[in-house]
Amino acid sequence: MSRYTGRIVLIGETQVGKTSIIQRYLRGHCAVEQKSTIGAVFHTHDIEANGHRVSLQIWDTAGQERYKALGPIYYRKSHVAIAVFDLTRAETMKLLEGWIKAFRENADDTYVIIAANKSDMEGKITITQEETIEWAQSQNAECIWTSAANGIGIDSIFDIIAKHLVDKFTSEAPKPETALDIANEQAKKPDECSC
Numbered sequence: 001m002s003r004y005t006g007r008i009v010l011i012g013e014t015q016v017g018k019t020s021i022i023q024r025y026l027r028g029h030c031a032v033e034q035k036s037t038i039g040a041v042f043h044t045h046d047i048e049a050n051g052h053r054v055s056l057q058i059w060d061t062a063g064q065e066r067y068k069a070l071g072p073i074y075y076r077k078s079h080v081a082i083a084v085f086d087l088t089r090a091e092t093m094k095l096l097e098g099w100i101k102a103f104r105e106n107a108d109d110t111y112v113i114i115a116a117n118k119s120d121m122e123g124k125i126t127i128t129q130e131e132t133i134e135w136a137q138s139q140n141a142e143c144i145w146t147s148a149a150n151g152i153g154i155d156s157i158f159d160i161i162a163k164h165l166v167d168k169f170t171s172e173a174p175k176p177e178t179a180l181d182i183a184n185e186q187a188k189k190p191d192e193c194s195c
Contacts, residue, residue, distance in 0.1 A: 002052045006165035009059040009074050009107075011099040012084035013092045017117040020148035021084065022060050025158055028151075049162035052170070056158070075106035079168065080161050083141065084115045088124040093135060100139055111164055112141040113157055120147040 010018040026045055043058040059074050075081070081103040085092040096114070104110045116132045119125070129145060136143030142160070146153035 002170075003055065004052060004165055004169040005055045005057060006080060006161070006169075007057045007059070007078045008080045008082060008161060009061060009078045009103070010082045010084060011061060011096075011103055013086075013095055013099075016084045016086040016089075016092050017115075017146075017148045018082075018084050019060050021082070021115060021117065021146065021154060021157075022058060024148045024151055024154045045158075047158065047162045049159070050166045052166045054162045054165050056162070072102065072106040075103050076108070078103070078107040079109045079111065079165060081107065081112045082115055082157060082161075083112050083139075084117050087116050087118045087127055087132075087145070088121050090126045093127060093132070097139065100141070109168070111168075112139065113160060114139065114141050114143040115146045115153070115157055116143055117146050117148060119145040119152055120149045 010022065012018055022043060026043060043060070045056045045058065047054050047056060059078070061074050081100065083096050083100050083103075085096045093116075100112055103112065114132075114136045116127075116129075132143050132145070144153045144157050144160075146157065148154065
């Protein structure tokens with residue numbers, strides 16, 4: 001079984017649920033009261049996708065303004081961004097455009113998946129599902145409605161990412177040489193003669 005390593009970074013404003021999404025995915029629960037991340041926190045998790053083992057390196061980055069300048073450090077060499085916004089605060093979706101732009105300008109890969117978080121807070125949601133899908137399409141990204149509180153959509157996001165990484169790495173892998181390839185290469189070389 002092939003093994004690949006993918007670097008994932010969570011981006012978005014403070015208090016949208018980035019840390020809670022990671023906790024729900026890795027531990028099956030999240031803390032009710034969550035402190036804001038300072039700088040960045042690193043996690044690893046192995047997952048299987050399409051018959052391959054994928055080691056996920058997950059970076060949880062801070063959303064506060066004073067840490068935004070550090071973003072490019074964590075974006076470099078990243079393969080995927082999970083861009084998170086809070087469905088109860090519409091402005092966090094619009095502000096996500098800047099985060100996505102910064103990620104794509106600095107990362108090795110431009111793949112972004114958007115987590116529309118806090119879908120469990122039905123009475124407080126200020127954006128329709130159609131609006132979020134349309135907005136995500138304008139960002140050339142897929143949008144999944146999630147809830148770190150009850151786990152909705154969390155596993156789906158990481159399953160999609162793992163499959164994307166396997167597709168990416170297997171399509172980039174050099175193909176093994178066949179006997180025909182070797183014969184064709186030798187036929188292209190000029191005849192060597194020992195005169």
